[in-house]
Amino acid sequence: MGESIFDRSINKRNTLIKNRNILQTTYIPDQLPHRENEINNIVEIITPSLNKDKPSNILITGKTGTGKTAVLNYIGKELLKADPKEENCSYIYVNCEIVDNPYGILYNISNQVIKDQNSKIPFTGWSLDRVYETIAFHLDREDKVFIIVLDEIDRILHKNGDDIFYFLTTINEILKKSKVSIIGITNNTKFTEFLTPKIKSRLGEEKVVFPPYNPEQLQDILRRRAEMAFEPGILDEGVIPHCAAISAQVSGDARKALDLLRVAADIAERNGDNVITDAHVISARNKIELDAVIEVIKTLPSQSKIVLMSIIKNHEDKTKTVITGDVYAVYREICTILSCVVLKEKRVADLISELDMLGIIHARVKSFGRNGRTREIELNINKDIIEFVIKDELFEPMLNHKSSKQMTLM
Ligand SMILES: Nc1ncnc2c1ncn2[C@@H]1O[C@H](COP(=O)(O)OP(=O)(O)O)[C@@H](O)[C@H]1O
Ligand SMILES: [Mg+2]
Known part of the structure; x- marks a missing residue:
């Protein structure tokens, strides 16, 4: 075999890490130390499902990385061990970060409930009412408890309101044989403040908090x-x-x-x-x-990128104190070169505030000079990141722009 440019790289890899997969955050270990209390708590709440009794709904909160998803996956596996043929209960897990609209979530649930290929709900096109009815029909063809785990539920609420929670927490009123319990998981500890009181009390029949x-x-x-x-x-x-x-x-x-x-x-x-x-x-x-x-x-809207670029250009003169007015002047010039809409100064000031909140810049209210209040703006990103902004394809027209050398600040 001839030499390849990959040889050196291959030899360097896999020398230290025996099993890379285990270090990925998607890997779920068999043991979850320091979550024993939370696991026991949830197990106790959902144990009645093994006798076909409906467990309370549970609302699980805790910051990211506190093991919520891992624990609920683990519990799902253990439940299946206790009821391998799913005769008494089925555990349905949906990650609402990936599917974040009501149709997508119900579609996902229906796919796990409806086993018969010919009865499946289409990927799009049905009314939500029809989807609701069909799912309820199929749930009730069996006689057992369905535990539906909705991970990252705040995503749905944010975009779509709480209709779907209403449906899922009242579905038991139309079911004759089967029963549904909901386990909602959220990283957002303030989540319940956004729910209507009725849904709040239904969803949070039991609450489990995962501490950091x-x-x-x-x-x-x-x-x-x-x-x-x-x-x-x-x-x-x-x-x-x-x-x-x-x-x-x-x-x-x-x-x-x-x-x-x-x-x-x-x-x-x-x-x-x-x-x-x-x-x-x-x-x-x-x-x-x-x-x-x-x-x-990367995900900033173009106008914000232009504002950021204007701040960067202003800072090329290291001795200068950069204020809002300077940024706006350069902003207008850049917009002209890029043939973009020029926003009003007030709107640009808002975008500056947003960049400040994201931690990309520091904007400090400075003085009450001739023009009223102004802000002094500092960059809070290093050379590499500045380089990354400048190279954005949005700014390509600036590279070839003849008059850019004559611009006040460029
Ligand atoms: N108690 C634990 N023991 C072992 N690994 C854990 C534990 N808690 C969390 N992890 C791991 O940390 C990562 C983040 O956990 P995750 O369950 O996704 O957090 P959350 O859903 O609360 O944001 C995952 O890779 C998970 O396997
Ligand atoms: Mg999670």
Whole structure:
């Protein structure tokens, strides 16, 4: 076999990580340490389903990365072990982050309820009422409890209101044989404030809160994963405490901790290093932060990108204090080059505030000068990210623009 440009890269990979899959956040471990209370709690609430009795609906809240999805998946598997033929209860899981409209969610539920290919609901086209009726009909052809888990329910509410919750929590009134229990999961602790009181009390018959993990718990979770993922002796002593400390500081988020460990391992591997050290964790943290900011910038609307670009252009003169008026002047010039609509100054000021809230810039109210109140604007992103903004294809026309050299600030 001849040499390939991939050889070097292949040799570098898979030297440290024995099983990459285990470090992915989609991997669900067999054991979920430090969630025993939450698991027992939920198990107790839903146990009646094994006798075909309807359990209370449950509302589960907790910040991201506190193990909600993992626990509910685990419970689903265990329930199936207790009732392998699904004679008494069926467990239906829907992630509302992926399907976030009522039709999509009901379609997803119906697909898990209706086994007969010829009776399936079409992917689109039916009225919601018809979908509701069909699902109710098929649920009631059996005689058992359906536990429907709706993960990330706040997504639906945000976009579509609470009709679907109304349907799902009142469906028992039309069912004669089967029964439905709802388990709603949300990262948003304020979620219930947005529900109508009736639905709020129905959905939250029982409430289970998942607290953030503390640093020791995160270390424990990481250690168990690391044992499966790495050969012995690959991790420096300080790596796991460091990953745990960083994640605990912000949010007690196990996902973040696992991300840090995985990215640190990737960086070490790519460098051809033999052990994973603290330095790799620091690089991993920087890389993750950078990627997150870039993700935010990518999804900004064009007008916001132009405002950001105007701020960047103003800052090319390092000695200058940049105020709102300067930004607006450059903003107008850029809009002209790009043939974009020029927004009013007030609207641009709003976009500046939004960038400030996203943490991309700092805008401080400064003085009450001749023009009234103004804001002093600083950039809060590093060179690499500035480079990323400038290279956006939106700004391509600026590269060839002849008069750009004559512009006041360009
Ligand atoms: N107690 C735990 N033990 C092991 N891994 C956990 C534990 N809690 C969370 N994880 C892992 O952390 C990641 C995030 O958990 P997840 O259940 O998705 O959080 P949430 O749904 O609350 O945002 C997943 O990879 C999950 O497997
Ligand atoms: Mg989740």
